[in-house]
Structure formats: C-alpha cells, structure tokens
Amino acid sequence: MTATTTPPARSRLRQAVDFGALAAFMAAYAVNRFIRGLDGQEALVQATWVLVAASAIALIVGYVTEKRIAPLPALTGGFALVFGVLTLVFHDPTLLKIKITLQNTVLAATLLGSLPFRKYPFKYLLGDAFQLTEAGWRGLTLRYGLFFAAVAVVNEIVWRSQSDDTWVAFRGGLWIASAVFGVWQVFFLMMHMIKDETPDPVSPDTGL
Incomplete structure (x- = not known):
C-alpha cells in the first residue's frame, strides 16, 4: 500500500467520520435528556450544537483527505450546517427534523429526475x-x-407521530439501514461491472 490514501480508504474514513458525528449527536441528546433531565425538545436543541460542530469537522476531514469537497458530502454537510444553525437561532428542533425530509427529497428528485435524460449523477x-x-x-x-424517497416519507411519519426519543433512535437506525442498503448494492454493481473489479460498498448519505 502506498502512502497515498486509496479511494476505498477515503470512503471508509468518511463513513467513520459520519458515524462518529451521528454517535456524538445521539450521545449528546442522551446526556441532556436522561442525565440533565431536559425535555425532548430542549435536549434536541442542545445536542444540535454537537451536530453543527461535527458537520463542520466532517467537511474539513473530507477536504483534507480528498483535497476537494465532494458533491454529495458537501450537500449533506451543508444541509446539516444550515438547518443546525437555524435550529439554534430559532430554538426549534422541528427544523432539524425536517432537514432529513428535505435533504432526501432533493436527492430523490435529482436522481429520479435524471432517468429520462440518461444523465446519471452517480456516473x-x-x-x-x-x-x-x-x-x-x-x-x-x-x-x-x-431509497431516498422512502427515507423522506418515513422520516415525516416518524417525527410527526412519535416522541423525540423515538425520532433520535430512528436516526441511529437510519444510519444502519443506509449501511446495509449500501452493502446490498455491491451485488448489483458486480452484476453490471465492465471491468473485473470488486466495488467498495456505496453507502447512501442520508444526512446526520
């Protein structure tokens, strides 16, 4: 292995940073909710400080490792920063919840909308x-x-009908579901690979 970080290694590093950021957000919520005794809404607002910091770190790490801001991490990180800051400014965690819906709606519309034109963003x-x-x-x-469309719909159902504790748990489950979905796509990719390559799992980034 050369000293230069390989693309799969960069992908794994970015996934590790994303997972660490989500874990930090969930840990911050748990501390504020169950140790400090704050209600769910206030605990979400306080945990958003961690989310904003983690999103900024994720973007920096992505730039340092890849020497550029990749489009998809830039989109998801940008959504996290913008809606995280808005949540803090307006002290309204609803903004944080609808971020998942809006972000995945944009991704779904972009991907599905590209199909009739045969201009595939993933390519x-x-x-x-x-x-x-x-x-x-x-x-x-x-x-x-x-997948992104389904995430947007399910997120709307969960945040509108369930407690804050359930929504935070859903966020953790969503990361796991995204990882599993990405691994599942490897089998599809191998069926359509032109060269004799083994693809790295393509994990959908549904956002922090």
Whole structure:
C-alpha cells in the first residue's frame, strides 16, 4: 500500500467520520435528556450544537483527505450546517427534523429526475472508481432514488407521530439501514461491472 490514501480508504474514513458525528449527536441528546433531565425538545436543541460542530469537522476531514469537497458530502454537510444553525437561532428542533425530509427529497428528485435524460449523477460521482454498463448506472440511480424517497416519507411519519426519543433512535437506525442498503448494492454493481473489479460498498448519505 502506498502512502497515498486509496479511494476505498477515503470512503471508509468518511463513513467513520459520519458515524462518529451521528454517535456524538445521539450521545449528546442522551446526556441532556436522561442525565440533565431536559425535555425532548430542549435536549434536541442542545445536542444540535454537537451536530453543527461535527458537520463542520466532517467537511474539513473530507477536504483534507480528498483535497476537494465532494458533491454529495458537501450537500449533506451543508444541509446539516444550515438547518443546525437555524435550529439554534430559532430554538426549534422541528427544523432539524425536517432537514432529513428535505435533504432526501432533493436527492430523490435529482436522481429520479435524471432517468429520462440518461444523465446519471452517480456516473459523474463514481465513474472514476469503477465502470458500469448503462443498465448498471440506470439501476443504481433508480434504486437510490427510491431509497431516498422512502427515507423522506418515513422520516415525516416518524417525527410527526412519535416522541423525540423515538425520532433520535430512528436516526441511529437510519444510519444502519443506509449501511446495509449500501452493502446490498455491491451485488448489483458486480452484476453490471465492465471491468473485473470488486466495488467498495456505496453507502447512501442520508444526512446526520
């Protein structure tokens, strides 16, 4: 292995940073909710300070390791920063909850909207990492578009009908579901790989 970080290694590092940021947010919520005794709304607002800091760190780490701000992490990190700051300014955790809905709606609309034009965003983002057939890029785009749309719908249902504690737990479960979905896509990618390559799991970034 060379001294230069390989693309799969950068991907794993970014995923580790994303997971660490989410874990820090959930830990901050738990401390404020169950140790300090704050109600769910106030605990979410206090934990948002951690989210904003973690999102900034994730963007910095991504830039340092890749020497650029990749489009997808920039989008998700930007959403986290903007809605995190708005949550703190207006002291309203609802803004933090709808961030997941809006972010995934944008991603779903972008991916699904690209299908009729055969201009697949994933081909632009991942084309240097591995080569897929046209059917592969189209299938990957469709799968992730539907996944992001489903996340947006489920998030709306959860935050509107469940407690703050349940929504925070849902956020943790969503990260696990995203990771599992990404691993599942490896089998699809291998079926449509042009070159004899083994792809790194493509984890959908649903946001912190």
